[in-house]
Amino acid sequence: MSNKKIMITGGRGMLGRQITDDFKGDHTIYIADIDDTDITDFNRFLKFTKEINPDIIIHAAAYTRVDGAETDSDFAYKLNALGSKNVAIAAEEVKAKIIYISTDYVFDGVSDKPYNEYDTPNPSSVYGRSKYAGEVFVRENSSDYIIARISWLYGLGGPSFLHTMNRLSVEGVHELKVVNDQIGNPTSTLAVSSKLKSLINLDKDLRGIFHLTCEGSASWYDLAVNFFKLRGLDQKVTPCASSEYPTPAKRPENSQLDKMNLRLNNLDPMPNWEDALKEFIDIEKW
Numbered sequence: 001m002s003n004k005k006i007m008i009t010g011g012r013g014m015l016g017r018q019i020t021d022d023f024k025g026d027h028t029i030y031i032a033d034i035d036d037t038d039i040t041d042f043n044r045f046l047k048f049t050k051e052i053n054p055d056i057i058i059h060a061a062a063y064t065r066v067d068g069a070e071t072d073s074d075f076a077y078k079l080n081a082l083g084s085k086n087v088a089i090a091a092e093e094v095k096a097k098i099i100y101i102s103t104d105y106v107f108d109g110v111s112d113k114p115y116n117e118y119d120t121p122n123p124s125s126v127y128g129r130s131k132y133a134g135e136v137f138v139r140e141n142s143s144d145y146i147i148a149r150i151s152w153l154y155g156l157g158g159p160s161f162l163h164t165m166n167r168l169s170v171e172g173v174h175e176l177k178v179v180n181d182q183i184g185n186p187t188s189t190l191a192v193s194s195k196l197k198s199l200i201n202l203d204k205d206l207r208g209i210f211h212l213t214c215e216g217s218a219s220w221y222d223l224a225v226n227f228f229k230l231r232g233l234d235q236k237v238t239p240c241a242s243s244e245y246p247t248p249a250k251r252p253e254n255s256q257l258d259k260m261n262l263r264l265n266n267l268d269p270m271p272n273w274e275d276a277l278k279e280f281i282d283i284e285k286w
């Protein structure tokens with residue numbers, strides 16, 4: 001393994017912070033967040049990238065407000081689609097590999113099986129469509145890319161579903177109703193970051209789409225119940241249907257991702273979601 005120059009767009013976000021922390025012993029890290037540059041401003045971003053001349057760009061910057069994107073679609077597309085095109089072109093210009101962080105929301109969730117990397121996306125929300133447009137731009141503009149799809153993300157410092165659950169419980173909400181009819185792979189930033197680091201350190205020329213969500217599946221209700229149990233909080237949680245809590249963005253009922261490309265490349269599996277949750281709860285400063 002050799003020390004590489006790694007630039008992280010969105011490096012001050014929830015996932016970016018974890019990657020920065022985990023990678024800095026092995027690699028030289030450069031953060032490209034909104035205070036440093038702007039991925040939607042092509043000339044500025046290209047200049048920034050050329051000055052750093054990275055070996056790898058991990059592209060984690062995004063418009064991540066899933067419901068907000070329904071009304072703010074121009075901005076979501078500007079950041080997730082055009083911004084990703086800019087990052088891919090800049091990466092190609094300096095001959096860097098791009099690792100684009102994408103999402104389970106590129107699928108519509110109507111299948112009863114986990115989606116693998118060879119299934120055809122059909123996003124049902126503006127956020128999902130804009131992230132998928134970003135994937136297409138990355139494929140079209142980069143000759144050396146990985147698209148890493150992750151889902152149901154939580155990480156140190158949040159914000160995340162778990163941080164919201166924790167806050168509501170600490171504030172004394174008597175009963176929490178949580179949807180039980182959306183199934184997915186809860187995934188910690190620690191697990192994603194650790195897998196990205198091992199893929200990079202392998203020094204193998206991996207390319208293409210990789211699903212990098214934790215193994216095993218749960219509903220949001222299952223996740224909340226497990227969270228409170230592991231936190232040792234005596235919180236009443238009641239399952240409910242998504243129809244009881246309509247949201248502006250349609251979410252996939254089945255968000256499970258099959259990690260087929262890890263298997264096909266003889267790579268270690270992702271950790272189980274319950275183990276990853278326990279690890280996270282133990283080290284988060286609640």
Ligand SMILES: NC(=O)c1ccc[n+]([C@@H]2O[C@H](COP(=O)([O-])OP(=O)(O)OC[C@H]3O[C@@H](n4cnc5c(N)ncnc54)[C@H](OP(=O)(O)O)[C@@H]3O)[C@@H](O)[C@H]2O)c1
Nearest residue numbers: 010012013014015033034038039060061062103150151153
């Ligand atoms: N969170 C999830 O559940 C989830 C699930 C699946 C996939 N993902 C994907 O995982 C990645 C990381 O997610 P996250 O939750 O860590 O996101 P995040 O916390 O929102 O981090 C994104 C970072 O990008 C920055 N940013 C915004 N506009 C920018 C611009 N024009 N140029 C440079 N940086 C900019 C943001 O700054 P501001 O905060 O100031 O805007 C923020 O620091 C994203 O690509 C997301 O789509 C997330």
